[in-house]
Amino acid sequence: MSHDNHKELVTSVKANMPDADTLFELADFFxxxxxxxxxxxxxxxxxxELSVCCIADIVGMEQSTVSHQLRVLRQExxxxxxxxxxxxxxxxxxxxxKLIFEMGLEHILE
Amino acid sequence: MSHDNHKELVTSVKANMPDADTLFELADFFxxxxxxxxxxxxxxxxxxELSVCCIADIVGMEQSTVSHQLRVLRQExxxxxxxxxxxxxxxxxxxxxKLIFEMGLEHILE
DNA sequence: TTAAAATATGAACGGTTGTTCATATGTTCA
DNA sequence: TGAACATATGAACAACCGTTCATATTTTAA
Numbered sequence: 001m002s003h004d005n006h007k008e009l010v011t012s013v014k015a016n017m018p019d020a021d022t023l024f025e026l027a028d029f030f031x032x033x034x035x036x037x038x039x040x041x042x043x044x045x046x047x048x049e050l051s052v053c054c055i056a057d058i059v060g061m062e063q064s065t066v067s068h069q070l071r072v073l074r075q076e077x078x079x080x081x082x083x084x085x086x087x088x089x090x091x092x093x094x095x096x097x098k099l100i101f102e103m104g105l106e107h108i109l110e
Numbered sequence: 111m112s113h114d115n116h117k118e119l120v121t122s123v124k125a126n127m128p129d130a131d132t133l134f135e136l137a138d139f140f141x142x143x144x145x146x147x148x149x150x151x152x153x154x155x156x157x158x159e160l161s162v163c164c165i166a167d168i169v170g171m172e173q174s175t176v177s178h179q180l181r182v183l184r185q186e187x188x189x190x191x192x193x194x195x196x197x198x199x200x201x202x203x204x205x206x207x208k209l210i211f212e213m214g215l216e217h218i219l220e
Numbered sequence: 221t222t223a224a225a226a227t228a229t230g231a232a233c234g235g236t237t238g239t240t241c242a243t244a245t246g247t248t249c250a
Numbered sequence: 251t252g253a254a255c256a257t258a259t260g261a262a263c264a265a266c267c268g269t270t271c272a273t274a275t276t277t278t279a280a
Contacts, residue, residue: 013158013164026149027145030140031145034137036130039133051116053225054116058124062269064272067228071228086225088228100213103206104139161257171239174242196247
């Protein structure tokens with residue numbers, strides 16, 4: 001179950017890691033990027049702010065689905081809303097998103 | 111269901127988006143970051159290469175669980191293995207990982 | 221105020237995913 | 251070869267998650 005300097009390694013590596021709570025939050029943050037519908041919504045919002053029904057048409061899903069996913073994005077502070085008449089206009093909240101996207105794309109394109 | 115320049119917007123935004131396949135792959139890639147066990151495994155590997163049982167002790171989970179998750183990380187080309195005797199030593203495959211981590215951390219720390 | 225349009229929300233379902241247990245495979249050493 | 255250790259893998263279960271349908275809320279305009 002353990003070899004040579006196993007125990008020292010374990011404690012030293014653990015000591016240098018961010019605390020578990022932070023890493024849990026980090027996982028929750030990346031979880032948002034782990035769904036293709038949300039990815040496509042964010043991608044559409046790179047161009048400009050959009051109303052819910054526009055987004056629904058762009059990603060080809062129900063208005064209800066898009067609303068639910070926009071709530072998830074809002075809860076993680078990735079998008080913000082602006083009401084204008086009957087429409088809600090969503091836009092990206094954070095500049096990190098684009099960079100994270102680009103890095104992901106670089107990876108999957110070898 | 112649609113307002114003023116709805117239709118033009120939809121087609122123009124769609125035209126400038128990466129194709130659906132790419133974005134699907136991208137979501138699959140980020141999905142790997144969306145689990146705290148995998149996050150903690152990757153985080154441990156930032157320090158150095160580690161054997162499976164070391165990783166299991168560091169993250170405080172069963173050896174079996176860690177093995178399963180390492181397979182997921184391997185399938186997405188995020189880690190590589192090296193056999194040495196009875197142990198399998200895992201290490202990070204890609205430099206993007208650290209950058210993606212840092213950007214995620216920057217976001218959750220406001 | 222009523223109708224219509226846009227969005228938000230709750231419940232339910234089906235599918236996915238992470239963990240565990242048990243066990244198989246691989247490796248070393250006596 | 252056999253025992254002991256390290257790792258990998260399959261099956262099964264529970265929990266989570268994304269979508270849809272139905273409906274509620276909000277806003278405008280007649």
